Amino acid sequence: MRVMVMVKATEQSEAGVMPSEQLLADMGRFNEQLVKAGVMLAGEGLHPSAKGARVRFSGKDRSVVDGPFAETKELVAGFWLWQVRSLDEAIEWVKRCPNPHEGPSEIEIRPVFEADDFGEEFTPELREQEQRLRDQLERN
Known part of the structure; x- marks a missing residue:
């Protein structure tokens, strides 16, 4: 399974404080x-x-909101994409991670959707398209 591992932002990371050597x-x-x-x-x-910026969607309308964004606890300061056997394995890896910030920090782990997660709605034609795109990305 693939997981996205997100290092949550802090006031310091949002202020642009760089990590120590x-x-x-x-x-x-x-x-x-x-x-x-x-x-x-x-x-x-x-x-x-x-x-950064955010693009908000409302039906067919789009609007752009420039950063900074107020809710630091909801922001991401960095990420990993991992291939692991289970969520438990990902948790064990995160527990071994150095503290990503001075003081309290939080890292969130979320499984990435796989093709089979979408059921019948992900038709053979859509699966073929997805595979073509993945193959193209690997070639690039």
Whole structure:
């Protein structure tokens, strides 16, 4: 199963406070363990929400809201995409992770939808299209 592992933002990360050299080194070692174990598929830190935007949908209308966004506890400061056998395995990996921020921190783990999760609505034609796109992404 694939899981998205999200490092929640803090007031400090939203203020643009960069991680210490020690934290960068600790995270580098942790990421090495993930790669060597065949768990890590991707992972990146994110700039503060002040540098981002949101696009809101209302029917056919679209509106853009520039950051920063007020609810820090709802924001993501970084992410990993992991391939694991179970949610429990992902939890065990996160428990080994260095604390991503000075002080209290939170990391959220969410399973990624797989084709079979969509049932009959995900027709053979849609599955074929999905596979073509995945193949194209791998070639790029």
